Amino acid sequence: MKTCALLPGCCCDACSIGGCSLGECGGVVGAAAAAAGPMVAAAASIVKASSAKGKTAAAERDEATKKLRSAEDGYGDEEEEDDDEDDEDDDDYDEDTERGETASSTLSTSSCTGVVGEGSEAGTECCEVVAVGMVRAEPTKPRKKRGKGKAGGGGIARAARSRRVNRGIAFLAISGIISIIVGVLSIIWTPFDLFMNERLKMVRGLPAYEWWRNPPxxxxxxxxxxxxxxxxxxxxxxxxxxxxxxxxxxxxxxxxxxxxxxxxxxxxxxxxxxxxxxxxxxxxxxxxxxxxxxxxxxxxxxxxxxxxxxxxxxxxxxxxxxxxxxxxxxxxxxxxxxxxxxxxxxxxxxxxxxxxxxxxxxxxxxxxxxxxxxxxxxxxxxxxxxxxxxxxxxxxxxxxxxxxxxxxxxxxxxxxxxxxxxxxxxxxxxxxxxxxxxxxxxxxxxxxxxxxxxxxxxxxxxxxxxxxxxxxxxxxxxxxxxxxxxxxxxxxxxxxxxxxxxxxxxxxxxxxxxxxxxxxxxxxxxxxxxxxxxxxxxxxxxxxxxxxxxxxxxxxxxxxxxxxxxxxxxxxxxxxxxxxxxxxxxPWYISSLMYFVVVILPSLQQVVSVVLILLGIGLLLVVLFGCFCTPVSVVHKHWGRNFPRKICLDEEKGDKACITKMCKNKPIIVPYSYSFLDLVPSSRSSSEIL
Known part of the structure; x- marks a missing residue:
């Protein structure tokens, strides 16, 4: 059975991470491991392989390998999948991002059941954990997603996403400030007082003037x-x-x-x-x-x-x-x-x-x-x-x-x-x-x-x-x-x-x-x-x-x-x-307006003022919490279906954020630096992104 050229010990048909599906499997992996850098080699050394589970498992892995290679050659066909499935994956991605699981905790509790070595035999299974390393991803040219005319490609650039996040934070901050200002002003100059003063002015076009000009x-x-x-x-x-x-x-x-x-x-x-x-x-x-x-x-x-x-x-x-x-x-x-x-x-x-x-x-x-x-x-x-x-x-x-x-x-x-x-x-x-x-x-x-x-x-x-x-x-x-x-x-x-x-x-x-x-x-x-x-x-x-x-x-x-x-x-x-x-x-419209001004508005304006102030404070707290807790870059879901289910990424300041995506129903940790990550199409090989 072929093994992953990027991460020794992980079989290609089970994991398919970072272009693993195009790695040279079945031969000596030392060169690939060396190319991956000392951090990858060190991570590979702690991975354990599992023993063969029989001919039935081998047959299933062969079938999975064929599917993965087919996916690499026909990546564009995968992009034509339903938007509903993409939306569901996006939701999974958001939920997993909020979990904030770290790579270190995953590594400390995971084990690999297969036997790892150069030239791993058929029958080995994919490890649950693969080592985390610092790998700088090169930016890739985005692809246009076919089928519905939406922009796609291997992923969305970190900078574009960062700008959207910053705009969202700014919008929340401005909304919170405006809400507090309006709430405070509505206590000083109540809507009731403003309405009564406008009536005294007899402004053309307003109900008080029009009702007087043409009495019912x-x-x-x-x-x-x-x-x-x-x-x-x-x-x-x-x-x-x-x-x-x-x-x-x-x-x-x-x-x-x-x-x-x-x-x-x-x-x-x-x-x-x-x-x-x-x-x-x-x-x-x-x-x-x-x-x-x-x-x-x-x-x-x-x-x-x-x-x-x-x-x-x-x-x-x-x-x-x-x-x-x-x-x-x-x-x-x-x-x-x-x-x-x-x-x-x-x-x-x-x-x-x-x-x-x-x-x-x-x-x-x-x-x-x-x-x-x-x-x-x-x-x-x-x-x-x-x-x-x-x-x-x-x-x-x-x-x-x-x-x-x-x-x-x-x-x-x-x-x-x-x-x-x-x-x-x-x-x-x-x-x-x-x-x-x-x-x-x-x-x-x-x-x-x-x-x-x-x-x-x-x-x-x-x-x-x-x-x-x-x-x-x-x-x-x-x-x-x-x-x-x-x-x-x-x-x-x-x-x-x-x-x-x-x-x-x-x-x-x-x-x-x-x-x-x-x-x-x-x-x-x-x-x-x-x-x-x-x-x-x-x-x-x-x-x-x-x-x-x-x-x-x-x-x-x-x-x-x-x-x-x-x-x-x-x-x-x-x-x-x-x-x-x-x-x-x-007339009903005049009596209704009077009832609103005389009965409802004096009580409602107090509630609205308090709600506006609390809403503004809440929005500002969300902004402050987001500034301290939201990563500078946000990882977007890869359009391909062979990207790992779970990604734990290092922040520049040492913080970690995790995105879970199941790889054959097993969590996988990929060695990408969070701060410099640009997701690439699955057709890119691991050697290219290294």
Missing amino acids: DEVLLRVYVFNITNGKEFLSGKEKLRVEEVGPFIFREKLRHTNITFNDNGTLTYVAHRTAHFLPEMNTLSLNASLVLPNLPLLGMASYLHDASFITKMSFNFFLKSFNAQPLVEMSVNDYFWNYSDPMLQTARQLLPFLVPVDNMGILHTIYQNFRDEVTVYIGPGNGDRFFLIDKYRGSRRLGYWDEEPCDVASGSSEGVAYPQFLTKNFTLLYLRKTLCRVTPLYYAQDVQRKGMLAYRFNLPNNSFDTSEKYPDNSCYIRDYSKEKLLPAGLLDVSPCYYDFPIAASFPHFMGGDLSLFNSMEGLHPENSKHGSYVIVEPITGVPMESRARSQSNLVIRNVTGIHRIGKFNGLIVPMFWAEYNQVGL
Whole structure:
């Protein structure tokens, strides 16, 4: 049987290491051993050979020898083996590298069962251990692996592998440093604070700005009309006025913000435009329904002229007679809302434009015909405590309706779209609604839960429309001409907003009003849960989550003498309609974002910060451990299948690293210096690499 020319005592058909398969076997091996150097010769001297095991073993070895020689001649064919097998060998190589077994320990515990000598006979077996020596491997030209077009050859150069290892270590080090820096910064400047500051900036393209610029269609307008059910009996003096609430008639109020300008002083100027759109799918009542209603032009003009001269009143009586005007009219709901116009009103506007400035008194038409207002609000991180509070309304800090500033000031109020962040329970919300002709205060009432978040409910106090002596703070809403005859408690004069037409605001059904209001008519049933006003605000973000603003418009008919056809309406306050502006909620994407910011983010950011810091520390430890424990060069698997299973290699500093690869199911130690190793194709003979 042939023996290995490089390592005496190891048979060629069993080991095939370092080109052993091409060694001269069966003859004198002294020359080869001498060429291998004194370290190889010394190693060969400690190898023991095993005795022959019979003809069956010899036959198997002959067959193995043929296979090895076939592999040498057809090395390229072996390269076409499956990539899956190569990957499996790579895994074996990695696992064995981590074991870190040393050559010295293997040598001290291994033995060779065969008989070694020059011209070893057939039947000898491969030793389990072959001596370790220092052999400098010459670099070889890499081959291109056939089959799948991947680069192969006898092996991969040490330098290329070393560069990849160094790049990997650098990447881990940089990642660890960045992770620690981000973790520390996220504790100093938390994501929650950054998010809240970005909201204050109202940056174009971000959710806060886009949601405000095009608010979701979540505000519903419900209008209830008071139908007079006993008109003839009332006018004849037989019965008190009886009214019946008819509704709701449901509209959607659409809000648009245009002409948006970011000012240099930390404010934002825009034009708010509101419109109302009827929703047939949500209504059970028709706008074509016919109702008996007060004649607003007749009763309104008569009330306005209550203190006019005798001649003026006589002229007005002649005017009413020419049109046969009656104090009660029957009309459709749609006309009452949008198209309240008749020949008498049109003629009055032509003759007395100072008295009748419009020719359409439809109640919703009057509200929305010119619902465009220029508003300037505070924004920016420096205005967190007054975020989106009004700086100027229509270019002024005042409304321009009332004589005294406390009642006329608009600065510091809100239109209800947004409120300052981090609200407290002591904060007073100032709500500006154009239809109310004033700013109304809302005070904290209770905590509520909405969408899994804690929210504050602010209520409008029941005395908000009371200008009686009991509430002197509201005395500035009393105009000079009306001080002689004060309105009953629960009513607020809003005529300055409607061309001085005698209109008073109140809670629906005169809730909280004077008893005289209830004694003058029938059909009123005030109820706080149905007729009160409130807003529910998430206190951290200041976003309103739900609101109901309810108010009633009433026609004030003063005591009039000398004007006919007003009949029993003289000195009466007649309810016309009441409306509810209801923000029914928030779109799911806004409420979800709020939940993340308010509930999840404050807790999550602490966990993420700690994880980032620990991750960075861990990566740096891995880098330090790798620098001290990872060899400078990493041995790559040889593409051939006849390379030894186990390799123990010497480091330049004396350390050792082992890679196990079975040689006929037996571990073999090859004499290659780790630091200078370049694996060569199996077709290279041992004499060439020596």
